[in-house]
Amino acid sequence: MGLLARQGRIDEAVETGLPACRDHDNGHVVHWILELLVTDGRPGRALEVLDNLTGGWVDGHPEDVQHLRLWLLGQAGRHQEGIALATALPRDEPGLWDSILADLLEADGRAEEAIAVLCSSPHRNAAESLAGILVRTGRPAEAVAVIPSTAEQRAAYERAERQWKEADPWGVAAALARTEQDEKQPEGQGQQRAAPDAVMTIRARTARR
Template sequence: MSLLLEGGHLDLVVQAAAERGEWFCAEGAVHVLCQVGEFGRALEVMEPFAATGWRTALWAKADILLRAGRTEEALDLVRPDEAGLASKAECRDFVEVLVRAGHVDEAIDLLVPHIDGWWILSVLVEITEGQDRDERVLELIAPHADSARQARDEERWNHPFWNAQELQAQVLERAGRADDAIRILGQDMAERRFLTQNTVTAYAELLARHGRLDPLRRLAGGQDAHTVLGSYADALRDHGRAEEAEAVMRDAIAADDWVGYRAWLSSALLADGRLDDAIAVAEPGFGWSDCSNLLLPLVNALLDRPEELLRLVEHPSVVPHHGHEEFQHWWRAWALAGLGHVDQAITVARADPRPWTDPRIAKAELLCRGGRLDAAAAELRSLGTVRAREELCEVLIRQGKAAEAIAVHPTVAEQRAAEPKPEPVPLDENGYSLEPPF
């Protein structure tokens, strides 16, 4: 769908939604139509799905009505009944529509009875941003923030409003009271009156946003260093002090060789174009069972830079090991194909002792990567499976054959039929499996 829309094939996407019942095509087409103000046509696309009563489609239709300025129709379409008003999920969705329709106070009133924990409190903060209701929201948050502080004093770690303090600071900041937010959270940090490390992170990011580097440096040098040193280093870089940020992190690694410090520094070095230095920092972790903490961020950043990717994956420390064998083969094959060495890439992929996908589909992907679209299409046509037809659709779009691509793509029914059906397993009296995985 995305490729078709990028290629300007809106009419084909609309047709696929209507004739094939393709939900994602309907969703994508509606998005484009609303962007250009064709709300009537967007409603025509969505109506067959909404007519089924499917909740997701009804909310999508309400969104179109709101965009078209038909707010009362949108509200009437999704207004919860008595049972719905008792549902947190339904009220959460409806209050968003109310706010977009300009009924902010009604939305708050509807939400307040459901505030019994962190989730709905977060929703309250989210929906009222920019709505000139910050003082009322602060009044609602305050008792829960105080309760969280008290819970920490009493070592009650499962408090339902564990995020209330950071939400309080967030609303103070957006209300133009950043100094109050920093003062209150800073006192919480000093007295260790908070429940999760998320609150420490929120305080560090608050300091960074307002250029308070000295208190941020002191925070990063204390017992929460693992949580906030990266925020301090990011703030230094944002202020044009990249060399100082690097020195701070290298000193931290020398004193405490924690994987998080290496991950931050290797990614920062790569962002500065220093691949060899990034590899040198991350290399000690390449052979660990959780190597993805250090290796994967570098790989992801280099997927479109095949020459550098090949240098990385051919590093002597990057070896197949438990849990990551297939990736080591696939990354190298992807890099080779990107350099035009498609046949060699296919040979590397075939050597994978545990291929993660059908080898012929992997071959077709590498042919595409190397620009050999005709050969990739031929391979996928000959395979003919549902998965192969999904991949073939993308190849045909890239070849400019959009109508043929839609015809080839498997229907929703075919996709569902191809999904593996789990074998029934014996259950104990409590409903748990008697066979692994339990």
């Protein structure tokens, strides 16, 4: 794909990469194809490609797909359409779409509305996005003031980690508790033990977080 792209054979590169998009682990290929078309000056074609993708990574990452769609609408100059979509999307996570909504508002010449959205946003990335808009609108001192300190960022990260663990979306805590209980039981008693590889996987995921 890369060789075709370097030779300027963009459509051939895209067609070569599309089959890989059916794989659940190939989100990077989806991004690469869309960015390739945008760089080639064809965000509209990139939107068509995204809308026609099915299965694999696309089906497993609906929020990422919506973010890509909103970004492509902005790249295509369809700001008002993107704003309407971002405003209507469900917010399973508070402030989830605020940064991309602000980008679309700014691109539509509505910088003050974008700043207002980010000032009221609870999302963890809102301050960074707000600082960027303030810099671009000639207000660097205000931009510096809104960036959280290192201590504030660390506290926000730890708070998010606690909330994630309390929510326990993958049931990791319950699985570990069962495994530890089984390990204390004499062989042949208690619940059937989890496979060693599964136990190690769960513990590795927990350690990484």
